[in-house]
Amino acid sequence: GEDVEQSLFLSVREGDSSVINCTYTDSSSTYLYWYKQEPGAGLQLLTYIFSNMDMKQDQRLTVLLNKKDKHLSLRIADTQTGDSAIYFCAESIPTGANNLFFGTGTRLTVIP
Amino acid sequence: ETGVTQSPTHLIKTRGQQVTLRCSSQSGHNTVSWYQQALGQGPQFIFQYYREEENGRGNFPPRFSGLQFPNYSSELNVNALELDDSALYLCASSSPGTGITDTQYFGPGTRLTVL
Numbered sequence: 001g002e003d004v005e006q007s008l009f010l011s012v013r014e015g016d017s018s019v020i021n022c023t024y025t026d027s028s029s030t031y032l033y034w035y036k037q038e039p040g041a042g043l044q045l046l047t048y049i050f051s052n053m054d055m056k057q058d059q060r061l062t063v064l065l066n067k068k069d070k071h072l073s074l075r076i077a078d079t080q081t082g083d084s085a086i087y088f089c090a091e092s093i094p095t096g097a098n099n100l101f102f103g104t105g106t107r108l109t110v111i112p
Numbered sequence: 113e114t115g116v117t118q119s120p121t122h123l124i125k126t127r128g129q130q131v132t133l134r135c136s137s138q139s140g141h142n143t144v145s146w147y148q149q150a151l152g153q154g155p156q157f158i159f160q161y162y163r164e165e166e167n168g169r170g171n172f173p174p175r176f177s178g179l180q181f182p183n184y185s186s187e188l189n190v191n192a193l194e195l196d197d198s199a200l201y202l203c204a205s206s207s208p209g210t211g212i213t214d215t216q217y218f219g220p221g222t223r224l225t226v227l
Contacts, residue, residue: 004154033215042116042202043155043218088154092214099145099168100204100216102154 004091004103011109018076020106022089025070029091032065033100034074037086046074046087076108084110116205116219124225125193133188133222135203142207143167144186145216146178149200161186190224198226 003025012018024032029051035043049056049063049072056063062075072089086107090100117136125131137144143162147155157170161180175191184205190197200223204216 031215035218040223042118042220043204045215045217048215090154099157099160099170100147100155101157104152104154 004089004101006087006089006103006106008104009107009109011111012079013111014079014081016079018074018079018083018108018110020074020076020087020089020108022072022074022103023070024072024089024091024101024103026091026093026101027067027070028093030094031092032063032072033090033092034061034063035088035090035102037088037105039085043088079108079110081110081112084108116203116217118201118203118219118222120222121220122223122225124227126227127193127195129193130189130191131193131224133190133201133203133224135186135188135205135219137184137186137203137205138217140207141205141217142184143205143214144180144184145204145206146186146188147202147204148172149202149221150196151199155202158188193226195226198224200224 006022033048034046060077064073086105088105090102119134145160146158149155159169160167164180177189180186200221202221204218206214206216
């Protein structure tokens, strides 16, 4: 079955870069997503990458995909206190419903 | 463009009761997916509706049921509530076949507490 794993916690200092990692098991993933969840809120789509891409950059966000190792990472440059949240990676598998399989989330804490 | 909205925001029920949660999809989206997010966990897929028909289901018992209406809004119904049903219920809308991705956009969620 599908299994998406993330480390639970990450702390960085304001202005540093953050790197959040994710591993997944299903090689048939079509798209991989990063969502952000602030306390008491729903999920905000940050970015996504198609499975045949290696890298995608979007302003302060850089997504790296190593399909061979089934490893996905999200780098946030110049991390700000407003980036403190839980970050979820999710994979989309073409099972008909294209539902998302989520990791357990990484709680990012930015220290001023 | 109107985003995904959900109601109510919070709900408290007791074991054995029934609950209905509502979701309005983002303008132009015809597909609605429901997810359950237990405390400290990632969201888990419950089911998806496309053009008023169930289009896939996760590992949830039949007491979790849903509907989609002609305007693409949706309801999630849960019968015979159990304590473990306490969670944040998230609705996401998407529009398959638009060429980019079936990217799902989430609402703010309904926090259900079962006592």
